[in-house]
Amino acid sequence: MNERIRVPQIRLIGAEGEALGIVPTAQALEMAREAGLDLVEVADREKPPVCKIMDYGKFKYAQSKKSHQKTHQQKLKEIRVRPKTGDHDIETKIKQAKMFLEHNDKVQVNVLFRGREMQHIEEGQRVMNQVLEALVNDCKLEMPAKMEGKRMVALLAPKASEKGGQASAKPKPPKPPAPAGTAPIGGPAVAAPAPKPAAPPKV
Structure with missing residues (x-):
């Protein structure tokens, strides 16, 4: 120089x-x-x-x-909540998730069920929806909420990782996952009934 x-x-x-x-x-x-x-x-x-x-x-x-x-390697971060987690604690978890997303890391949202809470999955679904709706402008929904054993899981990715820099559309609230041991929603398609044969022409 x-x-x-x-x-x-x-x-x-x-x-x-x-x-x-x-x-x-x-x-x-x-x-x-x-x-x-x-x-x-x-x-x-x-x-x-x-x-x-x-x-x-x-x-x-x-x-x-x-x-x-270049040296920043994307990591998978986790936040964990319960069906009975209070709103204040949920807000704290949401702030943590936003911070992870801003650092270009993915976030896995876990709603953990214990004992009889498995009989009221809709309570966990409510908490999951509350988290996803609060983060809709900060991420894209990479994997909708689904049950994995005794926990409900959703995966979020930072918008910065999307090609073209376009903002992702607002994800629809996930459907309540089917309880363990039941058939998944949207099973095999049922074939439409065959049309009746045309009547023979009159002579």
């Missing part, structure tokens, strides 16, 4: 990205100084090396920010 560039001439790229051809290094350095910028080597293996006039401080900041974004 700047005076550390020892070669006599370089291939220069201007501050706006324009190609300025091969110029003496001293001349390129003077051009960078006049613009209040730096002369930075961007391709040292080329002959002659390629240098660009730029703000080195901003360049390093952009590189570090880009590197930080």
Whole structure:
């Protein structure tokens, strides 16, 4: 960078990205100084090396920010509630879920049932709907609520992960899942009755 560039001439790229051809290094350095910028080597293996006039401080900041974004690995976070969880505690869980989504992590919402609570799945469904409706503007519904053993589970993904950056449509409140041991809703389709044969023409 700047005076550390020892070669006599370089291939220069201007501050706006324009190609300025091969110029003496001293001349390129003077051009960078006049613009209040730096002369930075961007391709040292080329002959002659390629240098660009730029703000080195901003360049390093952009590189570090880009590197930080690449190193973030999406994780699966969980929030857990009960059918009898109070509204205040539910709001706390919703805030946690929003924070996870803002950090580009997925969120699994779990409603846990114990003992006789399995006989009142609709109470857990009410809590699940309350959470999903509060987060509808912060996520997309990747997996609707369904029963897995003694818990009801839904999976949310951050909107930032959607292609094209389009906001997802508001998910419909999930249907109450079928209790364990029952056939799933929407079983095999029933065939329509065959049409009656046409009457023979009268002679």
